[in-house]
Amino acid sequence: MPISRYYDVKRDEKGERYLEPYVTGFLLLRLPLLNKGTAFTEEERQALGLEGLLPPHVHTLEEQKARVYRRYRLIQSPLEKHIYLRHLQDRNEVLFYALLVDHLEEMLPILYTPTVGEAVREFSHIYRYPRGFTASTRNIDRIEEALQNVPLEDVRLIVATDSSAILGIGDQGYGGMAISIGKLTLYTAVGGVGPDKSLPVELDVGTDREDLLQDPLYLGVRHRRLRGEAYFRFMDRFVEAVKRRYPKALIQWEDFAKETAFAVLERYRKVVPSFNDDIQGTGAVALAGVLSACRLKGERLSEQVVVVYGAGAGGVGVAWALVEGMKREGLIEEEAKARVLVLDSRGLLVEGRSMEAYKRPFAQRPERLGGWRFSGEYPGLLETIQNARATVLLGLSGQAGSFTEPVVRAMLENTPRPVIFPLSNPTSATEALPDDLIYWTEGRALVAAGSPFPPVGFKGRVIPIGQGNNAFIFPGLGLGAVLSRAREVTDGMVLEAAYALYDYTREHFPERLYPPVGALREVSPYVAARVMQRALEEGVAEEARVQGLSLEGLLDFVKSRFWEPRYLPYRPAPVI
Numbered sequence: 001m002p003i004s005r006y007y008d009v010k011r012d013e014k015g016e017r018y019l020e021p022y023v024t025g026f027l028l029l030r031l032p033l034l035n036k037g038t039a040f041t042e043e044e045r046q047a048l049g050l051e052g053l054l055p056p057h058v059h060t061l062e063e064q065k066a067r068v069y070r071r072y073r074l075i076q077s078p079l080e081k082h083i084y085l086r087h088l089q090d091r092n093e094v095l096f097y098a099l100l101v102d103h104l105e106e107m108l109p110i111l112y113t114p115t116v117g118e119a120v121r122e123f124s125h126i127y128r129y130p131r132g133f134t135a136s137t138r139n140i141d142r143i144e145e146a147l148q149n150v151p152l153e154d155v156r157l158i159v160a161t162d163s164s165a166i167l168g169i170g171d172q173g174y175g176g177m178a179i180s181i182g183k184l185t186l187y188t189a190v191g192g193v194g195p196d197k198s199l200p201v202e203l204d205v206g207t208d209r210e211d212l213l214q215d216p217l218y219l220g221v222r223h224r225r226l227r228g229e230a231y232f233r234f235m236d237r238f239v240e241a242v243k244r245r246y247p248k249a250l251i252q253w254e255d256f257a258k259e260t261a262f263a264v265l266e267r268y269r270k271v272v273p274s275f276n277d278d279i280q281g282t283g284a285v286a287l288a289g290v291l292s293a294c295r296l297k298g299e300r301l302s303e304q305v306v307v308v309y310g311a312g313a314g315g316v317g318v319a320w321a322l323v324e325g326m327k328r329e330g331l332i333e334e335e336a337k338a339r340v341l342v343l344d345s346r347g348l349l350v351e352g353r354s355m356e357a358y359k360r361p362f363a364q365r366p367e368r369l370g371g372w373r374f375s376g377e378y379p380g381l382l383e384t385i386q387n388a389r390a391t392v393l394l395g396l397s398g399q400a401g402s403f404t405e406p407v408v409r410a411m412l413e414n415t416p417r418p419v420i421f422p423l424s425n426p427t428s429a430t431e432a433l434p435d436d437l438i439y440w441t442e443g444r445a446l447v448a449a450g451s452p453f454p455p456v457g458f459k460g461r462v463i464p465i466g467q468g469n470n471a472f473i474f475p476g477l478g479l480g481a482v483l484s485r486a487r488e489v490t491d492g493m494v495l496e497a498a499y500a501l502y503d504y505t506r507e508h509f510p511e512r513l514y515p516p517v518g519a520l521r522e523v524s525p526y527v528a529a530r531v532m533q534r535a536l537e538e539g540v541a542e543e544a545r546v547q548g549l550s551l552e553g554l555l556d557f558v559k560s561r562f563w564e565p566r567y568l569p570y571r572p573a574p575v576i
Helices: 025-029 042-047 061-074 078-091 093-102 104-111 115-121 140-148 173-189 210-214 228-245 258-268 277-297 313-328 333-338 357-362 381-388 405-414 434-440 474-483 491-508 517-537 551-560
Strands: 007-011 017-021 133-136 157-161 198-204 250-254 274-276 306-309 340-344 392-395 419-422 446-449 456-458 461-463
Touching: 061 078, 061 093, 078 093, 078 104, 078 115, 093 104, 093 173, 104 115, 104 173, 104 517, 115 173, 133 140, 140 228, 157 173, 173 198, 173 250, 173 474, 173 517, 198 228, 228 258, 250 258, 250 277, 250 474, 258 274, 258 277, 258 313, 258 357, 274 277, 274 474, 277 313, 277 392, 277 419, 277 446, 277 474, 277 491, 306 313, 306 381, 313 333, 313 340, 313 357, 313 491, 333 340, 340 357, 340 381, 381 405, 405 434, 419 434, 434 446, 434 456, 474 491, 474 517, 474 551, 491 517, 517 551
Parallel strands: 133 198, 157 198, 157 250, 250 274, 306 340, 306 392, 392 419, 419 446
Antiparallel strands: 007 017, 456 461
């Protein structure tokens, strides 16, 4: 079966890849997966009915990149830059990705965090061109027929969101489609997944935002969110339809509200290969960064006392990963959990107090608080740090400025080199600014953030601020699962992604907490190979071609299938 009803990718007698289009002329120029713009050769223009439809000069890809980058640099507003790049993606996918790969560190904050948060908010107002698939309460009863309208026949990777908890800005209704598009942009740019193998999905089950429901330009369905049985009937229909239409696809669940995130993951992770980036990806990237911090301190993870501020999907995912990391170093589960203290908006999680079910595994036993001094019913952030003598502080609360100077100085009283990661996104939601953390700790803190921040100068030193970005994890994790044909994304595969990132950082950037963002295209294949190796060890990998391969062989396999943004020659389909 062709890759698409509009074209196929084939190999010639020398084994070189070429495109066989099934459309010509004006229509071909309107398909971003096929359009080369001014780079169509004269021979291709004649063969494909393009003569006279394009300027006469034939550009190289390098010349096209120079032209669009010049225009990009003239734009001042980050949101307008985001719109410009998205419009380029909707015109010419190869040119878009070639430009992004060349300027990854510069453009990632524009296409992903923090600018994507604004793009989500404004999605209905800046909408220009259809991209992705929408499953809504209006079409869920016809979901199988609707999926047939997607012109891609071999989708391997889906990012799906119900937009109930976007970044740190909450329910965004249909605007969450921008998150699915953005995540898959990274899967292609740094994870090597071909753009015709991916599908962004918005699960439009409504919104509880009154301002969206009353906005005449809002693009989503106009009713309150589905809940309970009705919600899961919707999700069941979607998952079953995807399994039938795309049996080789993996689903990444994205930005679900905390209770729903855990329920969706557990309900479907053995039904269809899937994982939740907010829970598992965040946990893995935090674990990798804390391991690097421990190495720089000359200490072990199992010696740390960790405070996780924020008990949503990300916070509990981080707590899970750290407990697993401590167990790997020899602690039993109860010992590890005693060293990982999680707080929500009411204070420390303690057994016996009311809380959602997903938080209970990380509630502290009341007897562990013997001898503690605190004023309220449950210890708050500062009291937990002081009483537990915390050495690591991780922020996943979405509460801007919550790591105050007294909180940070309390960390410094417990350890000469406190590890402090304000990981909430976007930038407006970060728990502290890195500059403040460096100055309040007299340059001794090991600092990473969820959003990009410039290096901090302090007393003649230039201190890089690591970015604990899930982009170091999910592209490699997803790619490894897809290439190994894993029938399930196991906890072991998620943890392997964390240790792969840690090992890569230790080998290539030994003085840093995380690699620079510009290294993402080197990190992802290594993470993918390690994930594949773990899938093979756990017996969930079904791809025959990877059975028995060494890590080096797996890495070669990944690199040989890593999509590169370059133009392929065209050969029109033979007339029958």
